[in-house]
Amino acid sequence: MRIRSLRKARGWSLDNLAERAGISPSQLSRIETGHRRLSLDQLTVISGALGKSLDELVESPDDSDVVIRPDRDDTRGLTTWVLTKDNGPQGLTVAKMRITDPAGSVTPDDFGVHPGRDWFTVLSGTVVLYLGERVIRIEAGQAASFSTMTPHTLRSDRGPAEILCVLDHNGERSHLHT
Missing domain, CATH: 2.60.120.10 (Jelly Rolls)
Structure with missing residues (x-):
């Protein structure tokens, strides 16, 4: 999940994104660290707040989804x-x-x-x-x-x-x- 990296790339604090997404900062922190499961509704509002598609939000952080290894x-x-x-x-x-x-x-x-x-x-x-x-x-x-x-x-x-x-x-x- 790329929520934290996308938030930081925009220069936003946890509080900024939480407010834009309509969720609590503690809830967002647990989502970013993987300590809380993310519902589709939350994923949708977070992606909207970041101005990213769902695909961009869940895109793999490494090259494993792109590189085909023999x-x-x-x-x-x-x-x-x-x-x-x-x-x-x-x-x-x-x-x-x-x-x-x-x-x-x-x-x-x-x-x-x-x-x-x-x-x-x-x-x-x-x-x-x-x-x-x-x-x-x-x-x-x-x-x-x-x-x-x-x-x-x-x-x-x-x-x-x-x-x-x-x-x-x-x-x-x-x-x-x-």
Whole structure:
């Protein structure tokens, strides 16, 4: 919560903001220090008194709501950046993946099956899609879409490859939380 920092940036005392918001200074002090839960009604009047939107008032004080940090899985040769938060539109997840495991290193245990469809586009490099008995090369600028009920796995060809993928709930569980 950014109430204290926004109040101080305006040069206001606790009493100034409390008076403008119509609450007691002691109540405002407990809200600012986190010793009192804030109701939506209080949040609305405080944001109005500060001349800020509700979003600006509850904005994260650090960069955790802006910076997307990678999740590295060295055993699978995969680095993932999940680009949607709290399920994207219509329950879809968008992620960027960097694949470093080379083609040819596939074992039967590498193949996954789950309900739904996967879609991806290759941003750089070449991806080898193992789809059942088929081996399909997808170059940068190309895309692929397939039923995930067919056993499948991805590998890179001749160096790392990066993809942008759209996954439904089942795909997210299978590919990102394995």
